[in-house]
Amino acid sequence: MKKALIIEDEILAGRRMAGLLATVAPDFEIAGYCDSIESAVAFLKKQTPDLIMLDIQLGDGLSFEIFKQTEVHSPVIFTTAYDEYVFRAFELNSIDYLMKPVSKEALEKSIVKYRKFHDQLIPDRQLMSGLMDQSEKMYKQRFLVSSGASLLSVRTAEIAYFFSVEKSVFMMTNAGKSYDLDYSLDKLETVLPDKEFFRVNRQFLVSINAIKRISVLSKSRIKIVLEPDFKEEVFVSNARSREFRLWLDR
Incomplete structure (x- = not known):
């Protein structure tokens, strides 16, 4: 009825x-x-x-x-x-x-x-x-990575963030293990759900669940602390700070 x-x-x-x-x-x-x-x-x-x-x-x-x-x-x-x-x-x-x-x-x-x-x-x-x-269905559900002589399938939900060092890109899992990937960060942005992952700067693509703390240093200067911790400080680029705030408020 x-x-x-x-x-x-x-x-x-x-x-x-x-x-x-x-x-x-x-x-x-x-x-x-x-x-x-x-x-x-x-x-x-x-x-x-x-x-x-x-x-x-x-x-x-x-x-x-x-x-x-x-x-x-x-x-x-x-x-x-x-x-x-x-x-x-x-x-x-x-x-x-x-x-x-x-x-x-x-x-x-x-x-x-x-x-x-x-x-x-x-x-x-x-x-x-x-x-x-x-x-x-277009979003990747898992990534195949190498661990020594073995291959591992890592679910997207297990990934905390992706980061680049020089010309290499790495994945950091929630368990604190990192693996190198044959992907660029630009490519990763297209295969990951934008509700869950955000490109905070040229070096980092982070999961919402990996953001432990956010510090607003100025109107356009934002620092984030990731979990697992990264050895260097991570900042949201000035150009993306407004979009980052909107993403957090979805």
Whole structure:
């Protein structure tokens, strides 16, 4: 069953809308009733209904305020006794704007619009999900390294950071073991998830989990302490300091 939220400050009008919806769209059930901006915001912060029936004039103000106080991801059918808000309504998630008293025929047409909207939305979401899955699969899950005469497979989750010394690149694991790699840091940036790894300067590409401490020395001068510890001090380059702050705050 699909879920519908009715936002209406008049009890009888809300019940009438629920009855109409049950008649023209029996695959819907009422997820809840809200009679104010405050109660609607509280509801929408916790739940995302499939459809919202929204009266514009509520007891504590115009319902447009709801969209300012929380994100609304559901399609909306506005209902009102006034036509002066139609343009504002269609700037939001509106699929229709019905004048009160709402007739069965008018609501039927709105539900048809909703179903067309919903049928288009689902494939788009599935496509986006598929693209995201493919994107995740592009990241390396493990690295093959040499340890004497042996070969080891090191999982990406076990890596603390990568660093370069002269023209060589090394991997440092969480266990404090280092291995040389046949990769450049530039190449590593393209095969590692940017949510987990950040290129702090030309020499270091670090995991978020390897950052033990951060010291802000000035607006654009940031020092980081890594774990396992590195023998030299590590600084975020001035050019990347702002981006580094944003990365930490994701």
